[in-house]
Amino acid sequence: MDPSEVEFLAEKEMVKIIPNFSLDKVYLIGGDLGPFNPGLPVDVPVWLALNLKQRQKCRIVPPAWMDVEKLEEMRDLERKEDMFTPVPSPYYMELTKLLLNYASDNIPKADEIRTLVKDIWDTRVAKLRLSADSFISQMEAHAKLDNLTLMEINTIRAFLLDSLNCMYKLRSNMQPGSSKGQLTDY
């Protein structure tokens, strides 16, 4: 799975916008959107919000968790805990990236938020690597990780699976046959 595919999935998330045009309900396969009244907040999927934003047809209201104080709290908790803490949104990284890239003028303290989310992300990915490392070094058969987001799983999947395969091959070459088994003594 590509990161861009994960991002595509994230674009389904709903976000509040304040349109500056008026339009009746739009009937789409995925559900009805609108009606759009100028100045009245309305929930739309991210893809539409960004599209409208780029055409300067709306302002985006950042999600409630996209707030410096809340993110600071989250970051501190994430650093303190050994386990993964629950994230504000299953697509927090993607949403932050999308919204900050296209609508940073609608989000107060955009830079701080970017840094904070990056901090959270780094902490979590470090934890993930650490747990993968201990998983392998302790030769465990299975492990359970809670509160991981799709993007996080996606970053480690390719590498982890390949390396596990490799290791499996290496180990299986060593195991069978007593003649080869001697090699392990070196």
Place this chain on the structure above:
Amino acid sequence: MPCERKPMRYDHSEGHTEVCFDDSGKFIVTCGNDGDVRIWESLDDDDPKFITVGEKAYSLALKKGKLVTASSNNTVQIHTFPDGDPDGILTRFTTHATHVAFNSSGSRVAAGSSDFMVKVVEVSDSSQQKTLRGHEAPVLSVTFDPKDDFLASASCDGSVVVWNIEEQTQVISWPLLQKTNDFSNAKSLCRLAWQPGTAKFLAVPVETKVHLYERGSWDHVSTLSDDLLTQPINVVAWSPCGKFLAAGSVGGSLNVWDVNSKLCVERQKHEKGFTVCSLAWHPSGSQIAYTDTEGCLGLLDGLSTSTSTTNTTKAPEKKPAEDYDALFDDDDDDRLMDEGLSDTNSPVKKPVAGDDDDDDDFLMPATGRVRNRGDKFGDDDDDTGSAVMPAAAPLVPLRPVYEGPLPSAPQKAFQPGSTPAHLTHRFMMWNSVGIVRGYNDEQDNAIDVEFHDTAVHHAMHLTNSLGHTMADLSQEAVLLACPSTDELASKLQCLHFSSWDTNKEWMVDLPKGEDARALCLGQGWVAVATSTLTLRLFSIGGLQREIFSLPGPVVCMVGHGEQLLIIYHRATGFDGEQALGVQLLQFGRRKRQLINGEPFPLSLKSYLSWLGFTAEGTPCYVDSEGVVRMLNRSLGNTWTPVCNTRETCKSKSDHYWVVGVHENPQQLRCIPCKGSRYPPTLPRPAVAILPFKLPLCQTTTEKGQMEEQLWRSVLFHNHYSFLSSSGYEIDEEGQSRSQKEQQELLMKMFALSCKLEREFRCVELAELMTQNVVTLAIRYASRSRRMALAQRLSEIALEKANQVQEEEPEEPEEEPEYSRRTSGNRRYQEEEEEQVEELGEEDDGQEMDTEEAAETRKRQFHLFSSASPERRTCFSGRMVKVMVEYLQMLGAGKPSASSGQPRVTNILDNMTSSKKSAPLRSAGKPNKDPVLKPLAPRTKTKTQSTLLQMTGTKASSKKTQANAEPAAEQQKQPDVPPPASPADNTENKRPKTGFQLWLEENRKTIIADHPDLEETDVIKEAMGRFRTLSAEDRLSWTERAKGQTGDAADLKKRKRAEGEEGGGGRDVENENGRAEADENSAKKKKSLDPTSKLSAFAFNKS
């Protein structure tokens, strides 16, 4: 001079502190770095009350129960004293204020700030403020001239400046101090002090000396000094009598000089030598409280000024005149050190002096009472020798005091949807069209206009060189106005962006002495209310139009379409109430006044906070208690509360700032404000939507909820009738939907009342229903066996039918046309090929008509409330039908029932026949001439079918069945068994088959053979027998059937005639009785179904 230095005690955390006494001298009030204001009953008070005012408190001032503090959030705030409730923010700076001071009467506050500015603010109205600019460094201290003309301030730039407050100009500036870069680095706080009372001298601490400057000439007339003083003086304070001056220095020295003699009468040293940063005299002059930079509080008690025992009353009178002379007059020197030194100016004598001294008179209202109080415990002090005050010293007013209701300050004029004018960044207008923001800070004085819908116009940025303070915004224009200044008249500026010519702007000067107070934009016009109680109308292009006088000072104005709503002060309100009046005018073709200066209802002790029209054009307003009221045009222009925004607030200090009201859909658009009444411009506030809720009783119960829904629905659909009466196009679909919704609610309530055994209430509800729904209600009542109720309801239904009939003659001539048109669709289906041309014409007609909104509306009206004659007959027919049903249920024994029956049957017969004629005709369609098709009968059938559709097909089909039954009842024949009648019916509908003919012939034999067979079994048996016939026989039957089809009706008639001939006699009567009984049971069975459906409609749907 005997003086006792009380031990210091810990007060605040270390840092700058300030101290003052309250007006009565009962409390010592301090503030400090910990952000608390502490209220000490005495120095020994171990549990002082405290008020938290911010993170840090830099300065405080207290007068007349108002505690003003400068806190770290860059504001100067007011708290009530001694309760400590926040009472608003007086002013803001870009950085924290360093010193605040009251004037002598307590009406104004001066505040100096680190941002180099000094502001003078009216306590009662923080929007009236004067800014004194000119210092080039943070301001150290400020003090008012007791006569309120001047203000002195000291600054870190080394200057001490005297300002003229009114002109906001510097009168004189002395470079006296050492320059520093910040308040915190200043060697001396240089707290200035102006001599109270006569205001003759301004005391300025300069290094180790105190300079006295004379008011008026601004000459340096004398210097107070003490040899023992080695450190710079931080703070000076005059005794309340103005005779002594106390000074506190950096090194902790406390000195008191007699100003006349320039001699130091008191020297004290701080017990630890900390810097004294604040000094305050007790109003009696007997004590001095001081605080140091380490946060400790100390007290000097028993100052000799208060221990005067002499009773000279003459001295004060001459004192003001002598004061200055006396200063240089050595005659007085001998008095200084002895006991009687303060005989002339003992503060305890002041009130007496005030009574006969004109010079002092102006001070009296503010300070007289207080000083009198001081007198009281001045005496006590001698006894107790401590600062403990008598707890309940009664007030002894000098003058008779008016104790009745007090007039409340009239509300200032405002623009609805704007935030207060004193803010540097504010909303000048937020309405349904867009947002106008005003910026007025150091760098920029500008106005931003932004439209919610960018299709209206792009955003605008204007420089606000004229200083506009009012704005309004519509789809056509931006309107701005500024108050007049000394040189410039009040101006009205209109940016008419929708103009099609190139000149998009016009400006008008109001006459001299006339200030714009409120303004609004309507459709094609502009209105401005001015300070001369005049209302001026302009066209949107700038033509002057009508001008008229207002009955009172305007509060605010709004326009919508052709309507103008004006709120003005009708009279003076008392005890916090506002006495407002309202005028609603309508322009357009017929100019008139809809509301003629009626009193304007507000919640108790509240003021108007928003005024506007709903998007549909109904006036609406919000008061400071958060109650939203809307005009109810159907109830004689009364105001109905529709929402209380405070109910949805989480905290007491939260408010909703309303920006718009919509009736359809029902939305109250507002901005939630946490802890304030209005939103800040940044971050950009988001609009929220609140629902409406009429404040009816018991809305937690089902009944209350439905009542609320019903009346809300009624109220919020009033605009339809208004819009249509003023000639606007309306959304008929929405209107009919709302009517349906209301009727549904009524029916639900009816069902609920029935369930609760409230039959009287049911009747009341029925009176609100339309005739259609009443019939439903009757059915519901009869099904639930409430005979008395059903009877009453039928009376109501008849009444309603009569009413409808009376209304009918108004527009009779339109009906045929209408019905023909509505039947168009049906004909389209039936006669597609033949009628193409004709239909084309009719369709055109329909299109044209939809353009003519009014006419269409009338038609709509017909459909739903009034009735064409055909419909009416049908109605009454149905109604009677319902009555019959229920009479039958009452039992056949009732004579009235049987007597009523024949007539009823007649009507019903007519109906049945007319109904039957329709299918017959359509069946025989190909035979008819398509062009010469008769209009009237067709109309009739069509109208009926519309009606039937409206009430549901169930009802109509049931009716046919039911109609057939009474008919059959009369026509029962002994020789034709009852099951024959359904066969008769089918006969009418389609041509008979051969089998049916055969069956008729042979039925009797079959029944004779198998008397116990049911009808279906009879037919089965017959089918079997028919099949056993030979092919030729069957064919011949079929032939016969074909031949007979044409005169099936004849056949039926003949049969009936036969039956009637054979009728009569006992057998018939018996049969009739049996049939009736059967019917009743059948009806009961049948009744189950519609009732259950109806109850499902009534309860499940809710």
